[in-house]
Amino acid sequence: MLQTIQIIAILQGLFLLLILIRQKKEFKPVNFWLLIGLIISIIGYSIGDDDYNLFVKDAHWFFFYDLLFITFFFLFIKYQYSDKKTFDKKDLVYFIPYLIFAIFEIFENIFFEENAITTIFLRIPIMIAISYYLFNTIYITYKKAEKKWVLYFLIPYTFIFLVEKIADIVYQQHDSIPFIESYGIIGLSVLLFYIIIFNFITHPKSILPKPKMEKYKSSNLKKDTIELQKQRILDLFEKEKIFKNKEIKVNDVAKQLGISRQQLSEILNLHLGGNFQDLLNKYRVEEFINALQDEKFKNYTLLGIAFEVGFSSKTSFYTCFKKEKGMTPNAFKKNLEKKDENFQ
Template sequence: MSLFDNLFLFLDMLFTFPNFNLYSTPLLILVLQGLLFSFLLFRRFFQQRYLSDLFLACILLITCYHRTSYTIGFMDWYDTFRNTKINYWLAPLQLIFAPCLYFYVRSVTNANFKLTKKHIWHFVPGIVFLIYRYGIFIYDAQQPGFADTQNGVLFEGFHFKYINPLYFIVSNFQLLLYFAFSFQLYFAHRKHIQHYFSNTYKLELNWLRNFLFVYAFLFLYGVTQDLIDSSMFNLTWTQEWWYHFISAIVIIYVGIKGYFTKTDTLSKLKFSIQEVAVPEKRNNIVSTSEVSNEIINRKKLLDIYMTDEKPYLNPDINLIELAEKVRLTRAQLSEVINVGYGNNFNDFINKYRVDAVQQMIENGKHEQLSLLGIAYECGFNSKATFNRVFKKFTQISPTEFAKTISA
């Protein structure tokens, strides 16, 4: 082939690839932004050493990586470079993604979590699979005619035929397990923080809930699409594009929210006390036979402090701060609240706030302030939390209660 022919071939490829079109351009833009947030999270991890940043960066990076084949495919990579070997290097990383997702949730919900050698075993299946994939490339690269084909003998005849279906089953079953573990951690965390914080709408980490839901949705979408493609009818590239486009949207959402949402609250608070079982209440009254004299005396002192000092007006009051103010240990205060009142800390504080709101409404403050304004003055810091808590204790909404007073 002459120099002119080589130059012509190069120019033809240059003008053919990349092809920026309706399918490739959105994926490319969104994935590049996802890579940027992944880089920012990695950098913050090395600066501040929050493990949650490390795992979220890996999650974003893998999600972006999994979009590669379709992004470059719609850019005409496979049409331009017919004998490309890029498929060998685009190994699926679900076996690594799944433990990253679980450890991200664990690092956010457990202030004392540290990555140890035993945790590496979670990633061994993914590492073994990567070694296997690149072993196939080494074998195929040594076979005659490898340069003239896109996929070699072992990759085409063994991997696609036998290993791909097995990997689909194993990786999705593993991911399902890690999702179950992650949701279990999340719900246990929500229950746990009720014993320490008075306002939990931030600490319940709506972000973490949304994070799990969007990735669970992608998991179900992907599995459904693969099952339809393999057992019902072959989906076209453009039909499968929607899954990758939605995944790219998720990348941006997770990147932005994950980077800017503070998830290190518990890392600054070391809890060592055990939760005390809440005794059964009859008609909202705790039996005095179940309460020691010591707890009764502490309960009286706490009642006086709550009435005189009104610490519940501070929206950020927590068990540690209140224990210091009433000169009790965290364990002692927790026991007084759990046993003496039959409540967790969250309900204990919010009951005072609801009573304060009712008092202000009965005094006609709702004619001067909005109900939300009254809620903020009484220590609530969220409309959603205020409405939920008020209805929990009164069985009616704040608006309905105000109407009964005005009637």
């Protein structure tokens, strides 16, 4: 039965590797390689060591430990919700508990047997460190993940890990509960691979984020040109009030300034904090607020004023206003009226 579970885990892992490698260029490199490391380490664990080796009976290869794929899993989730584009070399420190444990296992097998001292000074600190990885991974997933598929693997695995490691410490013997280590962990690995494959097909972004496109990488705009065009754009909005024109388009402004649409978009996004539509909406909202306090618009409805300042529909007006001010136009007007009453 165990061999069947091992074979299923290995085949699923290899199938997943094939899918990922074929689409490698579509994903952020750091996330991609951490997931590859996770999958390979689980495949290695599923092949087994000690009494569970699938191909070589009683072989002990010293590096197929669950500590390795837990570390990869922790780093994979850590980078999943990070803006980092490359692997931070400082994060290699997280592999130290696994390396210490692997080295200790080699020496233990060759030179000495485990005792109470090695348990206190080695196994307990390593168990605490790896437990931190597991609980931190659960916390990050619970707080930040939109799709919480990881928890279906992590929560039961964390329970199994703690039970097994505590038993190892109590009995001062590695693999003290072989049933949990073999059927439990490898069985959960099968579940994990299945969940990853399913989500990779249905919600690929929940597995690996797409790399953000580097906009304007080939820009040839000089600093002086950028400053000049910034001021000209602001003049168009603040002095000429082009936002009142409901039909105004980004191409019209680019033509008026004598620059390309791409250059205009670059200046707007990188140096004025938003795209063309964002800037239009911002100025329209501010003009609407000014109009509310102008006697000229005393008899206008809110929607009538909105149309005067450039909005073309009730929906876009209410949506943009609430986005800019955090409240509806009606609520904003009432607040203004209360302030005026208090002032009087």
